């Protein structure tokens with residue numbers, strides 16, 4: 001049963017009532033532009049056909065009552081529950097969606113049923129799909145009148161309340177994607193542009209066999225990189241004598257010509273405490289940014305992290321041009337360079353992801369790379385149509401996990 005029909009059926013069987021709204025939100029895969037979004041630099045993701053559906057009806061109880069086809073533990077949370085404190089990971093997203101809507105729910109609760117065909121903890125954004133679908137369903141059921149931009153912004157805020165300092169790519173592509181196209185997203189200043197995909201290309205995603213959880217050590221490693229790249233941006237802004245309002249991001253300094261040259265002058269390693277003092281960032285601000293466990297004396301490779309982010313942003317520009325020119329070989333090379341940079345400079349690959357990327361490339365992919373935050377999860381490959389079965393077979397043989405074709409699909413919608 002497809003997720004929308006399954007969520008509606010689960011709602012009826014659990015609550016003995018009709019849902020007021022059913023919304024469906026796709027997962028996403030990022031073609032290129034990894035760990036650039038929270039630095040204010042562009043990304044090039046697309047929504048996929050696999051999705052999460054949420055059926056909702058308002059209730060008078062001031063409670064969130066949730067059931068999921070995939071997760072056995074039902075939710076029964078007071079409206080004001082702290083998302084980060086929910087022991088059951090999927091409950092966090094229910095609490096976080098209610099928290100960002102706050103008084104808009106007028107103190108009323110909701111009954112919620114969820115069904116998904118997205119693999120959880122895959123790096124295909126199952127958590128953002130849940131959050132966007134839930135917010136869209138609540139919007140319709142409570143008549144909130146949110147537009148797409150508000151939906152994406154609330155969903156990003158909810159993800160941060162749930163614990164990861166993410167940049168907003170996932171929620172934006174899930175809210176705005178168009179079938180048949182990638183979505184180039186810029187953050188400074190905000191802009192979006194669909195980039196249609198040539199007909200003869202196919203995309204394959206494959207699991208590395210290791211989960212990419214949004215919590216625990218992976219969340220801390222992600223947040224550490226957010227902190228380290230903020231420090232690099234502040235140090236570069238200082239070297240360039242640039243006056244930047246608010247927290248400097250690498251996106252601000254990337255716009256200054258000399259920035260890429262100065263990256264080599266950043267300290268190779270620095271404790272967050274030392275670098276923050278030099279960059280004029282209060283330590284408490286970093287601790288807040290890091291959200292999870294944070295050791296201010298850990299040695300962070302700020303130069304290598306900044307080198308990845310700035311080079312990756314350039315690769316996004318080149319990849320857009322390659323897609324528009326129908327140049328599959330050029331796109332493949334950019335993907336290979338992105339993976340190498342994520343492995344060597346950003347240090348978020350794993351041996352299983354490296355082996356998977358190698359296997360898909362050997363099997364005829366023009367290019368392959370890890371996709372999403374890394375530290376496990378999935379890789380994406382692009383190939384000429386006709387080679388996708390060979391790439392899928394090689395990926396499954398290398399990593400033993402699911403591997404399948406994905407097609408650029410439409411964003412979130414009411415069912």
Ligand code: GAF
Pocket residue numbers: 030033034035036037038166167168169170372373
């Ligand atoms: C995760 C985050 F949610 C995104 O915002 C993005 O930073 C990505 O990791 C890395 O590119 O998916």
